[in-house]
Amino acid sequence: MNETSPVDPAQPTGRIVLLTTSHRVAPGLLSWPAWQVLHAADRVVCGDGAHPQVPYLREAGVAVDTGSPTAEELVAQCAGGRTVVVVATGEGEPALTDGLARLAGSGRVAMPELELLPASYDLPGARLLDLVQVMDRIRAECPWSSQQTHKGLAKYAVEEAYELVEAIEEGDREELREELGDVLLQVVFHARIAEEDPETPFSVDDVAATIVTKLIHRHPHVFGDAVAQTPEEVRDQWIRLKAVEKRRTSVTDGVPLHQPGLALAAKLASRVRTAGLTVPLPTGDGIGYDLLTLAARAESEGVDPEAALRAAARVYREAIRGVEGVGEED
Template identity: 55%
Template sequence: MSDPRPGSKLLDLVAVMDRLRSPGGCPWDAQQTHTSLLRYLVEETYEVVDAVENGTRADLREELGDLLLQVVFHARVAQEDPAEPFDVDDVAATIVAKLERRHPHVFAGEAVAEDLQAGWDAVKATEKPRESVLDGIPPGLPALARADKVLGRLQRNGLDEPVSAQATERQIGDELLAVVRRAHAAGVDPEAALRTATRDLETAARARERAAG
């Protein structure tokens, strides 16, 4: 009889990954490292996005499984590190502890904050003290995603004026496409141009933080 508890099949996935990685398993799986697996992690992430936007429920289920495999694979590789090993249980325990810590209104009996995002940011600040509100934004994000993340951080902390504008997703998409069209006509790489503009914005914001602090 199969285990009916939610999450029980995750144990099967861990066992399969262990067999693939162990002696007598798959030579290709045994050769992989955190670095060699990164391309697949990125690819699977974008395939999940495509399944959400364009695929069927079956597509999404499959792509989420492929993405989950990457997490389990990385955890299995990490288990073999001679200096600082950890396994999939350590990964799960870490995120469980983080979720409970960042949701005190759910797990610690605290009142729900009027501004949940501000409460979330306050808890994060105690976990990872940072010199700037911009610290911790992944530098490898695509230019548009990074710009959105930077602006969000700055606006929540009063370092950039929020723009009050009503627009639909389609209108914004058309505007972005028009900018890309202009960039193409001018022979300008739009990703590079946005990265440069975002870096300039970050530099100015960090300078204001230092001056105020």
């Protein structure tokens, strides 16, 4: 081990640069400041010989020594004003940084300048790559996940959607973040299963590409020359474009008939109102027609009947618990 020198203000102490990169960015795509530091450094070291950046650095003419020098050895190598770049591994070199902190705190060592230089950054959405990779491994190695099908998972998509709605209505931010993740998992899981289809496979990238194309096409006021200045104009434009895309002949086309009854009734009423049609509500004996009338009325007043009924049901639930003598702690 090289001995470190005592503090000497007149002696150039050099510089240690800890270079960090993101595994979510292709190796070799580094910032210009990072390449400048790498080419100008007196020594470049990396504790992981299999680090994905090493081959690209060497191809660019940067000599990289593999190994894990101690904090004392690094400080000694910087003597005389030399610059040493440490290409950080995935763990961020905690042992090295802790050792440097101890040396600096001792007051007995002429410490070089310490610099943290991020060489590549995660773009927004980069964590989705982690989710795709985790899902790939789970699909391949988990006995339960490897046997799942679209049909078998369908019920979970419905359950997770309702749990997301509940988190929204409760105003629970922590729960909202978790439930959004659960819904996202369903999308990625189904896309992973779809890759294995022998006839018409598609991937999560195909799913993303499809929705991107759809969003751009249905927002010509954002990505084109169309004008839509109010939420109502945007909604009407969306409906018109969707009707053309789907080649629909009726305003009822595309309304899922298996959704909850109140939501179905409200959706049909909304389609009728938006299209400017005059369609009298059917009459008949039975509570179903009464509920249909209530749902249509709620939609006309801008009220989601499902949400309104859930809110009333919660009040009813608390009344029941009050009669039972059950408190929140129970």
